[in-house]
Amino acid sequence: xxxxxxxxxxxxxxxGAASSAIKKTLKQLNINPSIIKRVVVALYEAEVNxxxxxxxxxxxADIESDKITVKVVDTGPGIPDIDWAMQEGNSTASPEVxxxxxxxxxxxxxxxxxxxxxxxxxxxxxxxxxEMEVNFV
Amino acid sequence: xxxxxxxxxxxxxxxxxxxxxxxxxDGCYISxxxxxxxxxxxxxxxxxxxxxxxxVMAVASLKELACIILVKDLVPNTExxxxxxxxxxxxxxxxxxxxxxxxxxxxxxxx
Numbered sequence: 345x346x347x348x349x350x351x352x353x354x355x356x357x358x359x360g361a362a363s364s365a366i367k368k369t370l371k372q373l374n375i376n377p378s379i380i381k382r383v384v385v386a387l388y389e390a391e392v393n394x395x396x397x398x399x400x401x402x403x404x405a406d407i408e409s410d411k412i413t414v415k416v417v418d419t420g421p422g423i424p425d426i427d428w429a430m431q432e433g434n435s436t437a438s439p440e441v442x443x444x445x446x447x448x449x450x451x452x453x454x455x456x457x458x459x460x461x462x463x464x465x466x467x468x469x470x471x472x473x474x475e476m477e478v479n480f481v
Numbered sequence: 482x483x484x485x486x487x488x489x490x491x492x493x494x495x496x497x498x499x500x501x502x503x504x505x506x507d508g509c510y511i512s513x514x515x516x517x518x519x520x521x522x523x524x525x526x527x528x529x530x531x532x533x534x535x536x537v538m539a540v541a542s543l544k545e546l547a548c549i550i551l552v553k554d555l556v557p558n559t560e561x562x563x564x565x566x567x568x569x570x571x572x573x574x575x576x577x578x579x580x581x582x583x584x585x586x587x588x589x590x591x592x
Contacts (some may be wrong), residue, residue, distance in 0.1 A: 360539030450516035
């Protein structure tokens with residue numbers, strides 16, 4: 345099963361919509377609830393990242409019998425130092441975004457903790473691609 | 482314990498999501514950082530916070546929390562209330578600050 349969702353810059357009102365839709369699908373497929381929980385955490389963080397840091401992007405989700413693969417492709421400023429961004433507490437979020445309770449530097453670490461495979465690639469001035477995989481068994 | 486019992490015992494005001502008052506409470510998590518809640522709250526938790534925007538509901542819904550308690554008489558915005566009603570996930574309100582309400586919740590769950 346293949347799904348695609350668009351996310352838009354600073355569209356916080358709809359943040360979580362894609363995560364919620366994919367969660368519903370996984371529930372209908374009777375995937376193990378503890379695995380769904382991990383997927384949802386990672387997916388939500390990736391969704392919010394594209395909204396908070398990029399100029400929007402597309403979420404591609406592929407559900408197979410044994411795993412879910414998610415790719416979030418954004419156009420945006422890109423990440424100059426991915427190792428720095430992966431460390432808990434590091435964030436480049438604006439004061440407005442921080443006031444909403446985002447930008448604590450926990451997004452990428454939350455993703456890493458909850459997926460089986462993670463690959464972040466980025467080009468400054470072009471955008472970032474986050475690819476992640478969660479196995480169902 | 483169900484959410485309605487929490488409401489009665491701690492004299493909380495129900496702001497929205499009344500259809501979810503029979504949700505079962507398993508614990509409590511306190512944070513105003515959304516990623517912290519996303520990463521660490523458990524299904525069935527009460528969430529005590531001062532955040533009032535719609536993303537609070539997105540997080541509460543994705544994590545299947547039992548209810549939200551807003552401290553210091555804070556009022557959620559309309560979009561937050563709408564989603565709370567749609568999802569039957571109650572938003573409750575107290576005049577107390579976080580420390581005070583947290584103590585009362587702790588005694589209620591563990592006392």
